[in-house]
Amino acid sequence: MRLGLLFTLVFLACRADAQVFGTVRVLARDQQGLAIPGADATIRASASSWTQSAKTNGDGEAVFPAVPLGQYVVSVSSAGFDTAERTVTVAANAVTPVAVSLKVAGLAQSVEVAAEAQTINPESSRTETLVQRAEILREPDADRSGSMAMITNNAPGAFVMHDHLHSRGGHGVSWQIDGVPVPNSNLASVGSQFDPKDVDSLEIDRGGLSANYGDRSYGVFNVVPRSGFEGHRFADLAAGAGNFHQAHGYLGIGDHAAGERFAYFASVSANRTDRGLERVDVPVLHDDGAGLSGFTSMIVIPHPTDQFCIIGLARTDRYQVPNIGAQQAIGIDDREVANDALASVTWARTSEAGWLVTASPYYHFNRGEYIGGAGDPLVTNDDRGSHYVGGFVNVSLTRGRHTVHVGTDSFGEHYQSTFALRANDGSGLSLREDERLWATVVSLFADDAFRAAPWLTINTGLRFERFAGTLAEHATTPRLGAAVTVPRVGILRASYSRYYQHPQVATIEGPVLGFALQEGLGFLPLHGERDEIWEVGVGVPIHGWTLDFDAFHNTTHNLVDHEVLGNSSLLFPLTIDNGRVRAFESTVRSPSLWHGLRLRSAFSIESAQGRGDVTGGLTNFKPPSAGYFYLDHDQRVTLSAGGQITIARGFWASATVLYGSGFLRGDGPDHMPKHTTADVAVGRDIGEKLALRLTVLNVADSLYLTGIENSFAGTHYANPRDVAVQLRYKFHY
Template sequence: MERFRLHLLVGLLFSAMIAQAQIFGTVRGTVLDPQKLPIPGATVTLKARGSAWSVEATTNDAGEFSVPTVPAGSYTIEIDHMGFKTMSELLNLSIGSAPALIFFMELGSVKTDLEVTAALEITNPEASSPPVSISEQDILHTPGADRTSSMNFVTDYVPGSYMLHDHLHMRGGHEVTWLVDGVPIPNTNISTNVGRQMDPKDMQSVEVSRGGYSARYGDRTYGMVNIVTRSGFEFDREGELKVGFGSLNQTNDQLSLGGHSTKMAYYVSLTGSRTDLGLEPPTTYVLHNNGSALGGFTSLTYNAGPNDQLRWNASLRNDRYQIPNTYAEQAEGFRDIDSERDSFVNFSWVHTVNAYTLLTVSPFYHYNNSQYNGGLGDPLITTANRVSHYGGGQVTLGVVEGQHNFNAGLYGFHQSDDSLFRLEQTGVNPLTASEHIQPSGDVATVFLDEQYKPWRWITLNAGLRMTHYAGQVNENAANPRMGAALEIPRLKWVARAYYGYYYQPPPLSTISGPLLSFAVAEGFNFLPLHGERDHQKEVGLTIPYRGWVADFAHFQTDASNFADHDVLGNSNITLPLSIAYVRVRGWEGTLRSPQVWRRVRFHLAYSNQVVKGAGSITGGLINFVPPAQGFFYIDHDQRDTLSTGGEATLPWRTWMSTNINYGSGFLDLNGPQHLPPHTTADFSLGKSWREDWTFGFTVLNIANSRYLLGRDSAFAGTHYNDPRQVMGQVTYRFHY
């Protein structure tokens, strides 16, 4: 078995594998004259709206063109041909999509001023479950979203998403996959990290999916956050210096530099932040709760030739948190510290085989270090240090031709951990228990995925993802997935349905020896963890109307061995557990507007969901005793979640943005009762001065409302929301 795993890993890393860096889509179309005859030789220019990136294509004898390596985002398409009026339209391109567009050119002997029409493909009619797209402007203007450790750019726009015990949750779970320029950042440790992997200021755009995944995606499947990073095409040998300061002595600062030529683009940033409010406090006051972060990020894109592109990303980040205390804990001498380091490097070789075929090889490495150190004054001094190394690769061959959008590929990684658990009980009867383990595991995946359009108004999606996991247990999974999207003619409404299975590999964590004896003495036990297996069903409807887009979905996820976590006694060690069965059922809706009155944009995200569990604890830390029969609520359960807001462009290069968040209340104690509902409002105001200065002012939780997020939960403890925060920021742009 060891020899098989070694050969498999070597094959994944160094063989001629097939992988697609999943930030690209394909733009293809047909250019016709007023008599619906093809126009050969027309020049099609695709220009990014937020950067200097552009590409040209020429229509063939059938009037067709195809551009296979287009990063997801917003573009302007210009089509020019002698004897016809030059036309221009907008296109919103999603990751992995391949819209087949039709353009009609009008006769005309001279060029005319371009008039940009409404955006094409705003409903993403090919997706079984469309993602939520967040632009760079959304990130920079949403109140508090561009702070170094903020998740507002997700929670303010994605239905059913919220922060709970300092973890991002979507659709009732916190197993979320992060992808950087399409390359996944593997992390099987779902509970020991609260630090972020990237600063939002380094993001150009983000796509967030909650379900309906094609076979290209796997692992942590309650949410997929796919980040398109700033590449340097947004800069022309320019730099930005952002300096901010606010209440609770917080500051979020960044220096970034970038530039590009016709063949290369680069971007580099250095980020630093600190605050007196690092983590969700257990009380309404802030005590022993400092947090700080220092990090750097760089991106390099090099066009080696007309058919080859090289992309490289690297990140290094260090977070340090004081563990917040109550007054009693502060008086007893609790001084616990959590230090985290995270770094990753990924590389992609993107090769255009021909106009229809794309080959990408993406090796990656991820390092994660979490060190929890109890203070010397703690009655029970806790040490929980873990170092994880992940090395692997992703490779996919994508073919877009005619009615087919086909992908086949491999994905895998090897994980090795080095973990130290130590408990030292002080006082009259001192006791020490420690354990040093070095577990390892492998994940290997093969997938096939096909998107077929028998007619323009219907898209069929089907795929198969097969995974082998070897670690503390050995498991195999074959997960079929299928879906359909039907575009209703004239109305342009899109009805969709999805049915699929997922597998999520388990963490490597385990305990034995003296530490297990301590756990047993405290009334706990520890069983081997198995992978989570999910079954998801979803139906939905997307309704566009004059630039407005409303989307509705109903889903149900049935999970076996649902991954969660618990706390070992009063030691502050968080260890994973799995629940026999969890069902998440809900309704979701989003609404996005165009620019109304040329000044105002609105957004709304609503979710109604129920998260219930049944059965026993099947793996990990065991101390929670579920009801003898029937369902019980999971601590992630919140029935109603609403986020709505808007942005207004004001005179004198000024803008204003607001957001309101409502929640019906999370589980109280172990249920079934829930905490009271809560509402907060945020506000931002910004102004640009000349071409090189921008000033911003932000207030979060304007009314300073305080409420419990959870109280004495068996899974997560007690947490309150953050108090009011007032911040100011200055941005200076310069050339070098």
């Protein structure tokens, strides 16, 4: 029966769709606001050769149903009018309206370029941020393999603590590649799912998520990878070194056919360092790390209405588990290994009637292994791995004032683990437990964006999800949002959403459970987290600047948190009866100013709390008997501010200032002192082929704790000063 279900899921995947694209709706008008039928509308990517063309209909509209997310230039031309252009940011799974006003042609033809780019979608109730490759390459630390800085520098309330990303007061985030979800039942993993050097753009969706974005409500990170459309037979070689004996290398190559019917990109990356995981003592002890990864993408366009995209990824990371001084003195030698592999094939078909159908079967494998040192007093080995097979289905149609999406996101998971304990003290303690488990997740969704008026769009959706593993449960969750255009102010948005995050498959039983009970630990089955979120916000475009403000309240049942295995990054999930997150957020992004100066900030005031008993997982944590208590990752104020500037003769500089009001002290309720760090990068582009860069992280070498003797996370220190140089060389092969 399980095999039958698995084949059913694969079959569904072969008809599946990922929200690889957004839709662009061009409205051509004259200076009196009248429609211009038969106008030529063209959209072209700002960073590649991708382009599409169409003619406006009798209402002066042209629809491009399949546009990858990113920045584009829309141009409209018609006989008797000057050509006009608009720069626009396209988001995935959303309709972006672009109104273009054409002036009557004068004696000499000209092209009128709008002074301000359209950076806010007036028809979306989502809270989102788009990060481009140019920013990733220059922001300090953002392009380092495994780095989360492309997220934490740009998303409010996002930070890395005990080696894991926290966003909006929780851990439940999901990754997508070209809109295809990466299935993962694990609570969190170390480092970025994709090498930042392989990223062309990153869409960070934080709130007001539509029904086809899944149920991990704390953030969706949709990566558009690099492709061969960047150029012909191009290669990108980077190498660097720094303190802590760090070294890294990267090679990426790509090309596309002359008719733009085929493109490929491939890369390989390697790195090593003496400071891998977050340190647990001063100085850094027993903390080597090394990684190797490869990535490839191929795009085949056999017909203008059909497109195939193949994605492949493989990654392995190896770490020494950091020691405190006492552990180092007795020779503790624990290690950690993480492996990840992903493959997906996406078929997309468009039609003149406005349909977009895509198919994305996928396979994902991840494995985390904790290897205890042979001479440890208590040798601990924990080996967990999961195989996921499934697909994401989405059929969309833009017709009149409606844009509708329907589909399914379903997969099967085969989980296997080995957990073993062996004592070296002569007691004879030796325990081992092997697990082989199956689980399935089946979900159905439907949503609609209804343009009720030129100034009002209503977004509605419904998602059903059923989980069957060590237990079976289901949920039906509604999504409701609205976007209102207020003249001379901006775009007001509001949303109400419910989410269901299915539990991890892992359980514990047998002799290991018996030993845990003897040690005063308890275990209860894990149930899924259920969230209810209210959110309001406003996006304000002003003279090329984009200002965004939002506030949300998340009420949670079965709040998912974790216990940490020793000083490693491996987690044991647990759930708490209730939780809540309350926050105010803001982002500011500037246009290009003097000498190309661009400024940005991401600010959050947030409170993350739990209440009640532990309802699932393995723990000896005893919550307060009454009222709310703060979670280990609670930090009231988080700020990331920075910018970059082009100086002269190819020189440039970039900086980021990070401020935090202090994480929880122990189990609270007090918090640790505030902390501020500065990261700086300076570089020089020597012609078009060669580039040099110096990066210094934590310039002042500030020393502060990110956690101390916490029941959920242990003790960790912020990373010390990090100095690295990099040489990049571009060439054609």
